[in-house]
Amino acid sequence: MTTRRHPDRALPVLAEGVGKRYRRGWALEETSLVIPENRVVALVGPNGAGKSTLMGLVTGMLRPSAGSIAVFGDEPSGKGLHPAVSYLAQQKPLYRQLTVAETLTFGARTNPTWDQGYASHLVEQAGVPMNAKVGTLSGGQRTRVALALALGKRPRLLLLDEPLADLDPLAREAVLRVLMSEARMQGMTVVLSSHVLAELEGVCDHLVLLHRGRVLLAGDVNRLSGDGTPLGELVLRHMRAAAAQEVAA
């Protein structure tokens, strides 16, 4: 697999006309998109809008059917994730038979840029016992361990697929708090996907709205809602317009 170099290596994500087709049709179509540095990005859209597909393309888990995508200037390949990128899948997969400490060792052995002190600190901060088996942890604790695993490699781009979906409100708030403070302190770009915009409002400073495999709206929040329109209303307005267009067509 060749890795094409893009001149702009500073951009976390640069997609040019990228598309992904499955047997049932296009999941993502002609998507051109820039995700700038040091942003907290809300990737929103209804179920099936193409959020997970876009994340799959950025991680290299999926290969684009059309167009090109560059992550820090490199084309994602199947040769493992870009060293500067971390990804937390929706199911937050962890080896259930490992202890928390062993899970961190797994991170250390599979990532050259691993920061053991930082990862342990995140686990301790969450109050998760190091010698507990992952299989015995609560949903919230598991998310915190998965987050420590993702952050432990010191990424410059952190992708989180529906990270809050199966958490109770308390755990949700705790996870968001950790994310925000780490994003600010480490200077990284965080992309959170969700089908519920409300839970990301007030957290994100950049928005990407997907609808039926296309980008409906993208940009910095303060520019998009320059006239003071709440983000939720902005999104709804664009979704209604898109729906009306479909009906007309």
Place this chain on the structure above:
Amino acid sequence: MIWAAFRLQRLQLLTLLGLLVAGSVTVVLLRSTMVDFFTSTRLIECVAPNAGPCPASPEDLDAFAANWGDLFLVGRVVIVLLPALVGVFIGAPLFAQELEQGTHVLAFTQSVSRTRWMLSKLVVALVPALVVLVVLQYLVWWWLDAAGVLGPHANGSFHVLNFGVEHVSPVGYALFAFALGTFAGAVSRRTLVAMTAGLGVFVAARFALFGLANRWVPRERRDAPVGADADLSQGGGLWVGSGWLDTAGQQVSPDRAAALTRTCKGGTETQEAYTACLQQSGVARRYVITIPESSAWLAHVYDFAVFGGLAVLLLAGTAWALRRQS
């Protein structure tokens, strides 16, 4: 990645270690008990091939056959079953479990390539299993060999129950079973499906391919004049066919041979008259075709090549299935 592969295989590795220790101790004890019995009953003087008259009592010989026959069978059956167990409990869950629980996504999104992840897992799972198999196979062979001509080795390498537990054949079967399990797991993404489908195909393939390797091993023809008191089966090996030669040294066709047998058997009562009838009808010699015992190693090598080749194909299929996995 190697550390992770070892840690994730810990249960299987500990089980293998337990199997190795328990199996080795059992076989060593069995052998020493058997040798003690041989020494105390003077059977020890009867185990070497072509030894003189056996000084042991017939009762001791009977007791030996009654007590040890089943154990010899069990020892060989264990070696026959081990490759299947390797496929079911080590090969099948290796990737199926990760795909089932979604942890392959975790592995694929670290800074390690899929190829390295796959190779580490394969090597860490397969090599210890093969080591345990080879050690136990050798120990069982060593035990059976101590029984000499009183044990199963008297039947030769080509015997149905001996061939699959000797030389490189068991390793070939284990490679095949393991690769079959991993392939079924990578394709089906279900541990239980991979275990059962892998086992089913393995058993079917073992039956279907049994004896295939013998086809490529050079045969040997031995002949003797009709009626001569020569034992053509002497020297062992695998008996492949037999027939008659005419005075010109040409093979008598099976149809004609059957007709001659009928004619000559019909009118005669003694072996001499039967032989004379055959000679008058133009039959000069009797021959047998065998694969000699000394070529057994070649049959094992071909057997290994067949199953090892299938294993390589299946592992390539596993790699293909995992590469397109998202």
